[in-house]
Amino acid sequence: MASIDIAAVRKSYGATPVLRGIDLTIANGEFVVLVGPSGCGKSTLLRLIAGLELIDKGEIRIGGRRVNDLPPKDRDLAMVFQSYALYPHMSVRDNMSYALRLRKTPKEKIAAALKGASAKLGLDALIERKPRALSGGQRQRVAMGRAIVRDPQAFLFDEPLSNLDARLREQMRFEIKKLHRDLGATSVYVTHDQIEAMTMADRIVAMNEGVIQQVGSPSDLYDNPANLFVAGFIGSPAMNFLQARTVAGPGGMSVTVGQAEIAKVPPATPTGPVVLGLRPERITLTAPGQGAQAAVDLVEPTGLGMIVHLDLDGQQLKTFTTERLPLKAGERVGLMVPPGSFCLFAPGTGERLAG
Amino acid sequence: MRNPGYWIFHYGLLALFVVFALFPLFWLFKVSITPNDLLYSEGVRIWPSRMSFDHYGAVLRHSDFPLFFRNSVIVSTLTAFFSTIFAAAGGYAFSRFTFGGKLWIVGLLLVTQMFPLVMIVAPIFRLLAPLGLTNSLTGLVIVYTAFNVPFAVFLMQSFFDGIPKELEEAAMMDGASRFQALLQIIFPLTLPGIAATLGFVFTAAWSELLFALMLNSSTAASTFPVGLLAFVSKFSVDFGQMMAAGVLALIPVCVFFFFIQRYLVQGLTAGAVKG
Numbered sequence: 135m136a137s138i139d140i141a142a143v144r145k146s147y148g149a150t151p152v153l154r155g156i157d158l159t160i161a162n163g164e165f166v167v168l169v170g171p172s173g174c175g176k177s178t179l180l181r182l183i184a185g186l187e188l189i190d191k192g193e194i195r196i197g198g199r200r201v202n203d204l205p206p207k208d209r210d211l212a213m214v215f216q217s218y219a220l221y222p223h224m225s226v227r228d229n230m231s232y233a234l235r236l237r238k239t240p241k242e243k244i245a246a247a248l249k250g251a252s253a254k255l256g257l258d259a260l261i262e263r264k265p266r267a268l269s270g271g272q273r274q275r276v277a278m279g280r281a282i283v284r285d286p287q288a289f290l291f292d293e294p295l296s297n298l299d300a301r302l303r304e305q306m307r308f309e310i311k312k313l314h315r316d317l318g319a320t321s322v323y324v325t326h327d328q329i330e331a332m333t334m335a336d337r338i339v340a341m342n343e344g345v346i347q348q349v350g351s352p353s354d355l356y357d358n359p360a361n362l363f364v365a366g367f368i369g370s371p372a373m374n375f376l377q378a379r380t381v382a383g384p385g386g387m388s389v390t391v392g393q394a395e396i397a398k399v400p401p402a403t404p405t406g407p408v409v410l411g412l413r414p415e416r417i418t419l420t421a422p423g424q425g426a427q428a429a430v431d432l433v434e435p436t437g438l439g440m441i442v443h444l445d446l447d448g449q450q451l452k453t454f455t456t457e458r459l460p461l462k463a464g465e466r467v468g469l470m471v472p473p474g475s476f477c478l479f480a481p482g483t484g485e486r487l488a489g
Numbered sequence: 490m491r492n493p494g495y496w497i498f499h500y501g502l503l504a505l506f507v508v509f510a511l512f513p514l515f516w517l518f519k520v521s522i523t524p525n526d527l528l529y530s531e532g533v534r535i536w537p538s539r540m541s542f543d544h545y546g547a548v549l550r551h552s553d554f555p556l557f558f559r560n561s562v563i564v565s566t567l568t569a570f571f572s573t574i575f576a577a578a579g580g581y582a583f584s585r586f587t588f589g590g591k592l593w594i595v596g597l598l599l600v601t602q603m604f605p606l607v608m609i610v611a612p613i614f615r616l617l618a619p620l621g622l623t624n625s626l627t628g629l630v631i632v633y634t635a636f637n638v639p640f641a642v643f644l645m646q647s648f649f650d651g652i653p654k655e656l657e658e659a660a661m662m663d664g665a666s667r668f669q670a671l672l673q674i675i676f677p678l679t680l681p682g683i684a685a686t687l688g689f690v691f692t693a694a695w696s697e698l699l700f701a702l703m704l705n706s707s708t709a710a711s712t713f714p715v716g717l718l719a720f721v722s723k724f725s726v727d728f729g730q731m732m733a734a735g736v737l738a739l740i741p742v743c744v745f746f747f748f749i750q751r752y753l754v755q756g757l758t759a760g761a762v763k764g
């Protein structure tokens with residue numbers, strides 16, 4: 135097990151910069167999830183750590199040792215690929231023991247490691263099979279098994295669950311988390327799925343366009359997004375963004391959408407246009423006449439609750455509630471935002487404003 | 490379900506094609522077992538009234554054919570061997586690496602395939618003669634290898650392209666060097682491609698006539714296509730023996746394909762990535 139230090143790392147393909155200066159420290163035993171939209175450079179960063187691509191500028195250290203110029207085989211990292219990349223001509227046993235055999239590990243040790251890993255992953259009955267005789271979920275397990283027999287410095291995962299169906303994905307999420315709890319291994323997990331990031335991570339690294347946008351615990355990113363990108367990327371249904379203003383009134387500073395006052399803000403907030411971020415489930419619906427006035431546009435039941443689309447002074451917004459309200463399109467409702475459950479962003483830069 | 494008429498038409502067409510393709514082979518065999526005295530009197534009969542294997546005996550015992558045959562086996566086997574090695578190395582590089590001038594090299598490889606061979610026989614002769622490589626099997630192997638490598642490279646490249654890059658990356662993460670990954674992971678998966686390339690080059694070399702005829706004039710260094718011409722004399726053509734020699738010449742090709750066919754049909758990469 136080891137920590138991973140990434141300092142000022144840059145990478146371009148030809149003239150296109152893909153990573154524009156990445157600084158990140160991953161502590162020993164930590165489960166870090168790199169999340170961001172497709173094409174933002176997550177896999178590239180993972181492959182730089184793995185040694186499958188060379189760094190243009192900057193430095194990567196694993197367990198304190200500079201690895202910039204080390205080939206993958208000397209970095210002692212295990213990687214699980216999105217495509218699983220199982221060796222098709224080898225049985226499950228040989229797939230899983232390949233790394234140990236390359237290291238000339240004694241036979242008894244290999245057998246013991248195989249036994250432990252296949253028991254953990256429920257692969258005992260499949261050990262003699264070839265990959266083509268396995269289902270997608272089983273292949274995924276073998277790919278995991280290939281990584282855990284080795285006891286490497288760290289695990290790297292590149293979207294390991296995205297080829298599975300939703301139910302299996304949920305189950306594997308849980309199993310990977312449990313494996314991490316049992317093994318305590320440093321893990322870097324790449325995904326574009328914010329739910330995977332939220333549910334699995336000790337710390338989330340949100341990336342966009344080759345730049346880290348925010349690093350923090352799942353609740354940090356959810357409650358205190360650093361900018362519009364993170365606010366919009368994390369959470370489902372996504373945060374509402376409304377064109378709003380902060381104004382000084384007789385009762386102090388407040389944020390308004392059109393004529394409607396939504397919430398009070400601290401007196402130090404400068405007046406002017408802002409982007410108001412509202413999480414759908416933190417908006418309370420009330421009877422018309424109370425709070426800001428809006429019209430119901432559409433109601434989407436989800437089983438767990440319902441998503442109510444509202445029109446607030448010409449702007450669209452969604453609210454989520456677990457109550458089953460008898461709402462109809464066109465009906466008027468009031469909405470209230472409890473103090474402290476909204477975010478303000480600067481309209482130009484998208485950065486979070488205090489308050 | 491389609492109607493029976495469709496299937497009759499379908500198989501009828503296939504049968505027609507098979508008959509068309511195999512008829513010359515059948516005729517080759519038929520003439521080779523027709524005794525000389527019946528050759529012209531029963532020339533167009535589908536099967537002669539009497540069979541004999543005299544032509545085979547004559548070819549094997551009283552002609553230089555066994556020598557030509559041996560030469561052909563040597564030349565074709567070595568050509569297939571060397572071409573495939575070069576093609577595998579080149580195909581791998583084209584498939585996996587980016588390097589300066591790659592496009593130029595690909596272009597040059599294509600250019601070599603553009604000239605009619607007749608155009609370059611004379612220059613090649615001029616090149617090989619001072620080196621003592623005319624009238625030599627070595628010379629033929631070199632020339633054949635040179636001319637087969639470009640196409641074989643593209644063939645091998647397409648097979649390497651079909652093997653996911655992640656497989657060798659996974660091997661390297663597992664602690665293999667690039668060469669170990671190539672040898673232990675990629676090579677076993679490329680066997681169908683190697684078999685196809687071997688087969689392609691072997692048959693090309695086996696049936697090549699132009700260079701064999703122009704570069705090697707001595708009997709000792711002639712290959713069997715040249716040898717076949719020996720059955721054509723100024724006054725007659727010994728069809729019976731010529732056909733018998735032709736049938737014999739088919740044997741190595743058949744044996745060769747018998748051994749490699751199992752690799753040709755195997756879809757070894759199934760199950761590597763999500764199936």
Ligand SMILES: Nc1ncnc2c1ncn2[C@@H]1O[C@H](COP(=O)(O)OP(=O)(O)O)[C@@H](O)[C@H]1O
Nearest residue numbers: 147148152170171172173174175176177178179
């Ligand atoms: N080998 C490559 N050559 C050129 N461009 C690449 C290469 N690999 C990735 N890219 C580009 O780099 C960007 C980031 O890719 P990647 O790290 O795979 O994104 P993701 O976050 O989806 O994993 C993409 O725009 C992609 O097109």
Ligand SMILES: [Mg+2]
Nearest residue numbers: 176177178293
């Ligand atoms: Mg990716």
